[in-house]
């Protein structure tokens with residue numbers, strides 16, 4: 180096991196002012212905490228945190244990140260608590276350790292490629308601080324380096340995760356060497372044959388070309404020497420995986436040297452970089468279309484470099500990248516370079532991409548921060564603020580808008596699951612369906628075949644998918660209900676004229692009304708788009724006998740108390756009917772409105788007492804009908820609503836609207852608009868409804884035309 184000295188010495192080279200005592204304390208704390216634990220390889224467990232810390236040190240990161248690396252598995256794997264870490268090492272380290280622990284706890288099993296992007300976002304969203312990701316990537320890198328100690332199935336699983344999540348994440352963060360190594364380590368597990376064949380090809384090429392790399396490096400060095408440039412020239416074979424991927428993309432074998440070898444010239448400054456480029460181009464012919472200047476057009480992750488391909492020795496193509504030292508540092512360690520130290524100071528590398536800007540480039544539009552300086556020390560990754568990512572029991576990731584509930588989650592999996600959901604278990608606990616889900620929660624849905632979407636669900640969901648599925652289902656439900664009611668209305672209406680609502684009669688009506696089926700006619704009757712009288716008129720035009728009440732606007736009524744020529748209309752707030760005490764309110768421009776004397780709105784009008792006009796209903800039996808509303812709570816049983824509709828019809832009132840509310844398995848509530856002659860007629864109807872044993876409450880509801888508004892705000896109409 181590496182001793183503390185070997186860990187600390189490299190830190191001294193870049194950050195001599197670091198608090199070494201604290202790092203030593205973290206080392207000793209971790210060593211003690213993991214005492215007696217062993218890795219799959221048989222080594223003491225603490226070898227792993229030390230190696231992770233060494234990777235972090237190679238990235239020249241700050242001391243908090245180094246301490247975090249040493250402690251990153253203590254909360255998860257030992258009996259040390261986060262609180263204890265905080266007391267011993269402060270809140271910054273504790274928060275970083277907590278972040279790493281949370282990422283470690285994510286269930287990545289059964290990862291599917293199509294969800295990989297969501298996983299990556301979840302990772303970033305959960306990290307809160309980029310350094311958490313840096314430690315997590317270093318942790319994964321060491322685990323991949325030592326993956327051979329694991330059973331084969333675990334190797335494959337970890338390698339897939341690495342290939343699909345960690346390596347692309349490192350790439351996005353601009354950490355090229357991290358990315359390449361992660362890819363290659365995974366490639367070795369996932370496709371050893373392909374990797375071996377590429378390596379064999381390397382060996383053959385090396386033999387055939389008599390080890391070309393040093394020769395080409397020598398050529399370049401000579402050429403640069405002529406310009407008296409002080410630059411570092413390196414050459415290397417590309418990683419097998421990057422060659423493999425290129426072959427896959429281009430669907431061709433690898434023959435071109437430019438696809439296999441890469442050369443790099445690292446200069447002191449930018450001027451030298453361009454001089455070097457000129458030198459290379461003067462000596463060898465540039466291949467058209469292969470020249471890119473990322474110094475004048477940097478990539479969004481801060482990458483700067485000149486790329487060119489030239490026909491080198493014996494006409495063989497070679498790729499050359501040219502950049503300065505500082506640019507090189509960014510190219511290798513990407514965003515991590517932001518935290519790099521040199522000589523005890525944070526490195527002032529002008530090419531390091533500001534992590535804030537990097538985040539923006541990573542996912543434009545998801546960051547809402549006005550103050551970039553907040554990001555300097557603790558980069559807050561809140562770019563996915565408007566999204567949450569949750570898991571199914573199988574480990575699939577479901578992406579929801581923020582505010583999403585278990586119902587949204589259920590519908591996101593499948594409409595059938597949404598339709599039948601009765602409850603949910605989030606992180607092992609039963610929670611209400613309206614709970615808002617949080618990032619990383621694992622959600623399972625409890626289903627029942629007896630369940631149907633509830634109208635109240637509509638206000639609990641935020642996804643369009645769930646909303647439209649619920650509405651569609653409710654409409655279907657409503658139609659079944661409407662057909663049932665329609666049957667009763669048809670029966671009662673036709674019975675009044677001595678006819679029967681036969682299937683034949685209903686089909687005739689359907690044809691005449693241009694509807695496609697008898698069910699459509701019944702549904703129209705049940706939802707009061709069609710009235711019983713209209714049905715009679717359609718089928719037996721001559722039979723309309725005035726049995727039902729013609730609707731006459733109150734405008735045509737002569738109220739006692741009005742001046743000649745004055746007109747009055749009934750208020751929609753209280754919908755007064757004959758037999759009630761009424762009062763007229765004169766409002767300028769609007770004319771006179773007639774309210775019931777106990778209308779709540781009259782209180783607001785108290786100050787304008789002088790506008791009150793004493794009115795009475797006209798004498799005699801007026802053959803007019805007056806709309807009024809009843810709220811009825813009834814047992815949710817077969818035929819109950821139909822029976823109520825028949826009752827109303829038999830008593831000579833017309834139903835003009837029905838709205839459903841609070842539909843529960845046992846009871847539900849309707850607001851029904853009926854047209855009656857007067858108060859006596861109404862109370863007669865109410866008494867006969869109340870007599871039904873399946874009815875719990877019947878009350879007159881004043882909010883006639885305000886019903887729609889009432890429904891939207893308080894109740895949920897279907």
Ligand code: MN
Pocket residue numbers: 227251252318
């Ligand atoms: Mn670990």
